[in-house]
Amino acid sequence: MQKPRIHILALGGTIATSPDATGAMQMGLGADDLVRAVPLLASVAEIEAETVSRVGSHSLGFDQINALAAKIRGLKADGIVVTQGTDTTEETSFLLDLLLDLDKPVIVTAAMRNPSLTSPDGPGNLLAAVRVACDPWVRAHAKALGVMVVMLDEVYAAADVLKVHPTRINAFASTQTGPLAALVEDRVVPMSLPVRDAITAARKHLAGAKDGKAAPVAVFWMSLDETGRVMEAVASAPDHLGYKGAVIGAMGGGHTPERAIAGVHKIAAAIPTVVAPRAGGGPLLRATYGGPSSEIELRKNGLIWGGRLHPLKARILLETCLRAGLSRSAVTEVFDPFG
Numbered sequence: 001m002q003k004p005r006i007h008i009l010a011l012g013g014t015i016a017t018s019p020d021a022t023g024a025m026q027m028g029l030g031a032d033d034l035v036r037a038v039p040l041l042a043s044v045a046e047i048e049a050e051t052v053s054r055v056g057s058h059s060l061g062f063d064q065i066n067a068l069a070a071k072i073r074g075l076k077a078d079g080i081v082v083t084q085g086t087d088t089t090e091e092t093s094f095l096l097d098l099l100l101d102l103d104k105p106v107i108v109t110a111a112m113r114n115p116s117l118t119s120p121d122g123p124g125n126l127l128a129a130v131r132v133a134c135d136p137w138v139r140a141h142a143k144a145l146g147v148m149v150v151m152l153d154e155v156y157a158a159a160d161v162l163k164v165h166p167t168r169i170n171a172f173a174s175t176q177t178g179p180l181a182a183l184v185e186d187r188v189v190p191m192s193l194p195v196r197d198a199i200t201a202a203r204k205h206l207a208g209a210k211d212g213k214a215a216p217v218a219v220f221w222m223s224l225d226e227t228g229r230v231m232e233a234v235a236s237a238p239d240h241l242g243y244k245g246a247v248i249g250a251m252g253g254g255h256t257p258e259r260a261i262a263g264v265h266k267i268a269a270a271i272p273t274v275v276a277p278r279a280g281g282g283p284l285l286r287a288t289y290g291g292p293s294s295e296i297e298l299r300k301n302g303l304i305w306g307g308r309l310h311p312l313k314a315r316i317l318l319e320t321c322l323r324a325g326l327s328r329s330a331v332t333e334v335f336d337p338f339g
């Protein structure tokens with residue numbers, strides 16, 4: 001039987017590092033090197049390997065991922081595996097998920113332990129990602145699954161997956177929803193399909209608007225006794241320092257410190273500002289608490305409600321909306337179904 005054709009696109013990251021003369025790990029390996037290190041790949045798929053960049057994912061940008069999505073759209077393969085660093089996998093995978101609507105698997109994978117360490121996870125993660133991309137259930141449900149992240153034999157939805165530890169090998173989790181599938185022996189065991197209605201609705205708003213200009217989005221993390229002065233400074237600065245939108249990592253169900261409220265109002269008046277849970281995801285309140293910086297007042301004062309999205313994912317969605325030229329009211333409509 002013909003094996004599925006899987007196109008591997010290598011961006012860099014720990015999975016692609018090798019030691020320099022000082023022993024420091026440098027991102028230098030390309031897609032061919034990654035494939036050569038996993039001979040078993042050839043028994044699973046027809047592999048095509050392409051090096052897109054050799055950078056740490058902390059240095060990737062929206063333009064690069066938009067270009068990557070355009071490249072993926074043009075590929076004839078049966079499935080696509082992107083390798084990159086773990087630092088921004090939770091963001092880039094969600095951006096790809098918003099930009100792509102393919103009926104074939106698109107999977108992002110990476111490594112926590114570099115190739116010079118005992119038990120590096122890169123080769124195993126790459127093999128697992130290719131196995132998932134080739135799996136009949138995954139291929140049949142590719143559109144419903146959206147972009148996936150495969151790490152340590154678990155499959156996660158891009159909208160939900162988070163990097164929950166800076167160094168541990170098991171650094172990824174979907175804390176709100178759990179994994180979509182697990183790999184056991186050489187089998188993919190399906191466990192759930194993600195609820196994607198909000199993403200499908202967002203994509204309708206975004207359809208047709210392509211190749212817009214970058215729209216930088218600032219994140220303001222609320223914390224005990226925060227003054228809100230940085231928000232005020234950005235709101236009053238010329239051209240808002242280039243920021244076109246903002247995300248507030250809000251406390252609890254959607255609150256900010258009362259002393260920060262002047263800054264909150266100023267930034268929300270200046271640029272579209274989304275409230276997202278600093279708890280890391282999960283629906284926000286809408287109508288429980290009163291008081292000047294409660295969710296009821298913030299919502300009355302033009303703050304856009306981010307719903308269940310983690311602030312980093314809300315930032316990806318807001319940048320994508322603003323890059324597409326959506327109005328403030330359209331942005332509000334995009335975020336509303338996220339809860």
Ligand code: GLU
Nearest residue numbers: 013014056057085086087
């Ligand atoms: N900061 C680098 C990156 O994200 C290395 C971390 C990693 O790959 O795990 O590419």
